Amino acid sequence: MTRILVPLEILEGESISAGLTALLEPMNVTVLGYHVLPEQTPPDQARLQYEERATDALEDLAMEFGAGEGTADYRLVFTHNRKQTFDRIAAETASDVYAIPGATGPVERLLVALSGDVAVNRIVSFVAQLVGDREIDVTLFLATDEEDAGRELLETSAQVLSEDGIAVRTELAVDEPPLEALVAAAVDHDAIVMGERAPSLRTLVFGEEAERVATESVGPVLVVRRGEEARDRSASTGGP
Structure with a gap:
């Protein structure tokens, strides 16, 4: 069963919408409560001051996942580097997906982006597991300059999901x-699934693409992480 990491700024009151909780019910979930500290503040000092309040909030959030087939646990972290902490906890918990929470009601339409240098097979496999036999319509989306190759990729991926009984367009x-194009397509959908991409200069300048999509679309975004082999190769070569 896939594990999903759900990071929340726990001391800022960030929570999980009922729609996202219901969507993730079949999954195993780790709720990561985090608080980014000023550089001069030692984590141990913040833990002494805030740990009890933050832990109480995390326990309540983790319990919201108890009604589903999956399970939920939680971690609490005080950090100076948000991105490094997410990567570390994802590796420690073997989380293949992380969530960017957003506001949504019941998820009935799911937009799945296959654009760019993403692990398409991993994304499609996750979507099949996430949707299962629930009545959630899936739209596979691809932005590309190569029309024929793009259409073939979409049709092949759609066939895999259709064979599992999932309604897909x-x-x-x-x-x-x-x-x-992705943000425009997201308007008629309740949540988005997309793939983690290799770091790039554009990422450094404009921020993570998934976070930009989440900001523009308002709804939750589930990001399927690249395999460890691809991540290691990217780190050693500086690209995908």
């Missing part, structure tokens, strides 16, 4: 800015 955006 495809949407191809050709020669359009990928981020803008």
Whole structure:
């Protein structure tokens, strides 16, 4: 069963919408309560001051997942580096997916982005497991400059999901800015699944693409992490 990491700024009152909780019910979940500290503040000092209040909130949030087939646990971290902490906890908990919480009601339409240098097979496999036999319609979305190859990828991926009894349609955006096209497609959907991409100069300048999508779309975004082999290769070569 896939494990999903759900990071929350616990001392800022960030919580999980009922729609996202219901969507993740079949999964194993680790709720990561975190608080980013000023550089001069030692984590141990913050833990003494805030641990009890933060732990109480985390316990309540973890219990919200108890009604589903999966399980939930929680971690509490005081950190100076948010991104490094997410990566470390994801590795420690063997989480293949992380969630960017957003506001949503019941998830009835799921947008699945396959654009860019993402692990398409991992994304499709996760979506099949997430949706299962629930009545959630899936739209496979791809923004590309290569129409024929893009259409073939969408059709192949759609066939895999259709064989599992999932209602799926495809949407191809050709020669359009990928981020803008994805955000436009997200309007009619309740949540988004996308893949983790290799770090790039654009990422450093403009921020993580998934977080930008979450900000623009408002709803929750589930990000399927790249395999360890791909991540190691990217770290050693500086690219995908």
